[in-house]
Amino acid sequence: MGNRRTKFIKDSVIAYDNRHHSTLYFNISKYNESVQTGKSRYDKFAEARQYASDIKNHVISALPEYLEQFEENIKARGAEVLWARDSSEALGHIEKVLLENSAHLVVKSKSMISEEIRFNEHCQKLGIEALETDLGEFIVQTDGQKPYHILTPAMHKSKEDVADLFHRKFGTPADSSPADIAAYVRNFLREKFIHADVGVTGANFLVADTGSICLTENEGNGLMTISFPRIHIVLAGIERVIPSIRHIPFFWQWLGVHGTGQNISAYNTLISGPRQPGEIDGPEKMVVILLDNGRSEVYNDPDVREALKCIRCGACLNACPVYQHIGGYTYGSTYTGPIGSVLTPFLSGFKEFGHLSEASTLCGRCSDVCPVKIPLHDLLLLNRQRNVAQHGSGLLWRAGMKAFVFTFGKRERVDLFNGKFKRRLARIAGNPLGKGKHTPRFADRSFSRNWKLQNL
Numbered sequence: 001m002g003n004r005r006t007k008f009i010k011d012s013v014i015a016y017d018n019r020h021h022s023t024l025y026f027n028i029s030k031y032n033e034s035v036q037t038g039k040s041r042y043d044k045f046a047e048a049r050q051y052a053s054d055i056k057n058h059v060i061s062a063l064p065e066y067l068e069q070f071e072e073n074i075k076a077r078g079a080e081v082l083w084a085r086d087s088s089e090a091l092g093h094i095e096k097v098l099l100e101n102s103a104h105l106v107v108k109s110k111s112m113i114s115e116e117i118r119f120n121e122h123c124q125k126l127g128i129e130a131l132e133t134d135l136g137e138f139i140v141q142t143d144g145q146k147p148y149h150i151l152t153p154a155m156h157k158s159k160e161d162v163a164d165l166f167h168r169k170f171g172t173p174a175d176s177s178p179a180d181i182a183a184y185v186r187n188f189l190r191e192k193f194i195h196a197d198v199g200v201t202g203a204n205f206l207v208a209d210t211g212s213i214c215l216t217e218n219e220g221n222g223l224m225t226i227s228f229p230r231i232h233i234v235l236a237g238i239e240r241v242i243p244s245i246r247h248i249p250f251f252w253q254w255l256g257v258h259g260t261g262q263n264i265s266a267y268n269t270l271i272s273g274p275r276q277p278g279e280i281d282g283p284e285k286m287v288v289i290l291l292d293n294g295r296s297e298v299y300n301d302p303d304v305r306e307a308l309k310c311i312r313c314g315a316c317l318n319a320c321p322v323y324q325h326i327g328g329y330t331y332g333s334t335y336t337g338p339i340g341s342v343l344t345p346f347l348s349g350f351k352e353f354g355h356l357s358e359a360s361t362l363c364g365r366c367s368d369v370c371p372v373k374i375p376l377h378d379l380l381l382l383n384r385q386r387n388v389a390q391h392g393s394g395l396l397w398r399a400g401m402k403a404f405v406f407t408f409g410k411r412e413r414v415d416l417f418n419g420k421f422k423r424r425l426a427r428i429a430g431n432p433l434g435k436g437k438h439t440p441r442f443a444d445r446s447f448s449r450n451w452k453l454q455n456l
């Protein structure tokens, strides 16, 4: 726990990096404008939000049944369904498919879950190239980084940063515009799509009654990932299921509005199994891997179960004042921001990630913006309690808190020490507010003591 927590505190100094902050602020402010416009298109926004929440509540109340229904229906269309208890089981399934089919090149799209299981690193070990094809993911992969945000992976980069990166890595003009960069990547990836053996995607939704995978995206690369390679692997968390195809038009729009402010994303695809007899395109083989990796623990706990309602829109990250300052990388986890801080301890352990629940002011903005009404700040508070209950808070911390409560419990105790003593103590203790902030100078006499002296 200590190492990750210490690293978190160390990395959070990025909050004082003005350049980083202004790029982040600029990108989030653009997002806010679009999302506000998107939301204003709903005449009955509150009712729509309640509807989304109700559907998701219903799904998680009968999750096993809907998953079995999904499995049965997609298998009937010729897909193979494999269940994975954890990352290593998922990687084992994938490795088998890649090696059996002598794969050399894998193209990927829309798959934060592949980050969760460290898919790219595993492919590297196997000597297989795994290439991101979403523009944002391609940019961070090119820079040797991880996605910074669950929906906007390169949110921390300005257009100048990207032009400079491509100039260094690919020799494109240093003053390339975003359109030039997009054109370059389109050409570059087209070749890769043609030669890829396997396409890997996530799934925005798994539709139980038709046995379909839903993908929603803006670049068309998801469609190419499933159309060109012979094999399509879908990696999906078990919480992604939706009861019926009837719900999809609503959820596609709902996700679009909260993710980017669009009415609906540009490309929306339903995939119900591999290529069927008589069809002219689509993969020959389709493997769906349903990943648990700690989700059952969330499911089995009625207090936190609602966290499984998440549709990964990213709204809570953008609204969070802590995320807005420390950014995505400080969390040190695949899922960041409020939902990341709620889920990661269950997916990767409270021992390592329990401290993430402290990365919140508990202001409740995350809960207010969540399109499926997850009470995120309540869940963060619950995680804090669990973290302390499971791992304690450290002898030094407890002793310090006791001393704090005793001293600050009575004004007279604080006033026992004069300003000079407090200043000296602060110097010894180091800056309690952290690097980048200035501790105010303690006055020679406190306000209450001055008040008393003047009113004697």
Ligand code: SF4
Pocket (backbone or CB within 6 Å): 309, 310, 311, 312, 313, 314, 315, 316, 317, 339, 366, 369, 370, 371, 372, 373, 374, 376
């Ligand atoms: S918790 Fe809610 S706001 Fe946050 S990503 Fe999930 S659905 Fe969006």
